[in-house]
Amino acid sequence: MDYLSFLxxxxxxxxxxxxxxxxxxxxxxxxxIIIPVAIVFIYPEPAMQFLSIEQFSYxxxxxxxxxxxxxxxxxxxxxxxxxxxxxxxxxxxESREERKVIPSADMAEPDETPRSTKKKIEDFLLNLGKxxxxxx
Numbered sequence: 476m477d478y479l480s481f482l483x484x485x486x487x488x489x490x491x492x493x494x495x496x497x498x499x500x501x502x503x504x505x506x507x508i509i510i511p512v513a514i515v516f517i518y519p520e521p522a523m524q525f526l527s528i529e530q531f532s533y534x535x536x537x538x539x540x541x542x543x544x545x546x547x548x549x550x551x552x553x554x555x556x557x558x559x560x561x562x563x564x565x566x567x568x569e570s571r572e573e574r575k576v577i578p579s580a581d582m583a584e585p586d587e588t589p590r591s592t593k594k595k596i597e598d599f600l601l602n603l604g605k606x607x608x609x610x611x
Contacts, residue, residue: 477528480540484547491551495558504555511544 487510494503515522526541590598 477530480528484543488547495555500555500558507548507551
């Protein structure tokens, strides 16, 4: 493997991850796409030569730098989307007044005696059987 390519991909991934952690996932996602595209538009010939460098061959299939950058993009996009969804989920306000608590069948009424674990398991298995048979 070409050490210069490895070093460039490592620096590129670290820049994107640092932006993801310290600044914003959206900015890191935008820069993740813009940096290679801008380099291809500014220096088309050297960029195409760099992306077409064969790193290794596996069962007769050559793996070039373009394949490695696409793999890196897919991994980083997955991390960015996951962090965005996680931050959205953690920032949702559960104490809104619009949401009303709907009492479930498992919650016991205050004057009612609590159900035993055996009864809860039986109810769960009955509901699971209904769902598996196509019922609601």
